[in-house]
């Protein structure tokens with residue numbers, strides 16, 4: 001299964017997925033890594049000889065044009081699946097339409113709890129005693145697509161955002177690897193997952 005992974009920052013989840021494709025029997029390979037900026041996480045791709053590409057929002061007059069350019073850059077690598085893992089932009093509807101349902105996202109909360117860009121901070125601020133990690137099919141909404149996998153992660157009283165996020169990421173990585181494996185092995189068919 002050929003994957004294109006989109007990131008925005010450090011790409012620690014990308015690194016974990018990359019290692020899984022290299023060191024386990026996971027029948028998938030990352031063919032390119034993209035971002036909306038020169039992401040620090042590109043270093044993980046470069047170390048593995050995987051091409052990277054950037055499609056900065058600022059280089060486009062509007063989000064639709066940016067979305068089209070992003071889809072074009074992704075399609076150049078002919079992926080079977082696009083994985084958003086730490087990609088901090090919302091894809092415009094034209095981009096979702098072009099890529100879905102072969103488009104999944106990892107989110108550091110137990111959706112539908114705490115959607116959006118600050119899930120871990122929001123869980124702590126809300127005094128939640130548990131949060132979680134989720135892998136979903138991306139739709140036009142904000143972290144609102146069909147849930148493919150999710151698992152609870154306890155919030156500890158002394159947790160700060162970094163500590164809780166690190167614990168959640170450990171679960172995210174395992175769930176993402178399992179979803180990629182299920183899709184690669186044919187036990188999960190994204191065409192059959194109903195998007196509302």
Ligand code: GRF
Nearest residue numbers: 010011012013086106107108
């Ligand atoms: C992950 O928790 C991801 O779900 C969220 O941002 C984090 C990215 O971390 N959107 P990293 O860039 O993979 O380290």
